[in-house]
Amino acid sequence: MSSATPRLGVLASRVRFEEKSILAALERRGVACEQIDPRALSVRAGSPRTGPRTVLNREVGHYRALYAASALESAGVKVLNSAAAAAVCGDKWQTTTALVAAGLPTPETVLALTPEAALEALEGFGYPAVIKPLVGSWGRLVTRVTGPEMAAAVLEHLAALPSPQSHVVYVQREVAKADRDIRALVVDGRVVGATYRRSDQWRTNVARGAVSERCPLDPELTRLAVAAARTVGAHIAGVDLLQDPDGRLTVLEVNDRVEFRGLQQCHGTDIDAADAMAALLIKEGQA
């Protein structure tokens, strides 16, 4: 390893399985890498920055990740994923509009600018339907509303929240699906692997205890996952898809700082998600 400042960096405050695996993969490849803790990061706008020139963004907090990417880019650093990709992936409405504009299948969605307008939109969908926060993760506050009384109560709670963003309501038609969804990991335009996430709850987040099982890749799944990642400008993406009873796939969301512990564990040594990301970081650092 060189004693000079590493040209590559990994931005992370909380070092989980994923970050640890990526750092280990870089070490196995003999590449010097600086771990940058965003809790100690400040960047002068527009001034060239010393330190790594290419940074993998693994910050767990959305806003800190978004603004760290933007700040580093303003100082001439290449960030994976870019701030633009993080802005699209981190906001469900921005993701939906990007997917729709690209002609990719995604559940029918309405953005209601007030809770009252959301209630009307829900009448149009019929029940059950799903209300989601614009920004959020691990399935938190995602609510399946089964009828108008429940919808009115949920929307009344949203209206009472202090954040103006909470009053803008993302409403989605529920997609009939099995007790599972699909997570495909895309790195550098290629699907590394995919899993079914199965749960006896309707939310199938691994963070909520869903179980990961291998999902075989087929041409349509591969095509959609790669297209979804490209559409949001993500070099690395966790693409979530649903499959309806007729087998049709829809893209639900795209995650820019993908967690892959479940996927890696159920594929064993057949794939190496962390190494694929390390290889991408090295390649982009040389570009």
Added chain:
Amino acid sequence: MSQTLTATECLECAAEVPWENDPRVGEIIECPECAIELEVESVEPPRLVLAPEVEEDWGE
């Protein structure tokens, strides 16, 4: 980067928290006795702090 196996003390319950599997700065370790989350602040010397609470926008 191999580390010497050692142990440090839980800030909550004073149990010994084993230092295993090549710990890294920022890694979260759960205390084997009280289950509180601890963050590795320093590897050499080994130093733990209480891990931050999960914030609303954490996750993927």
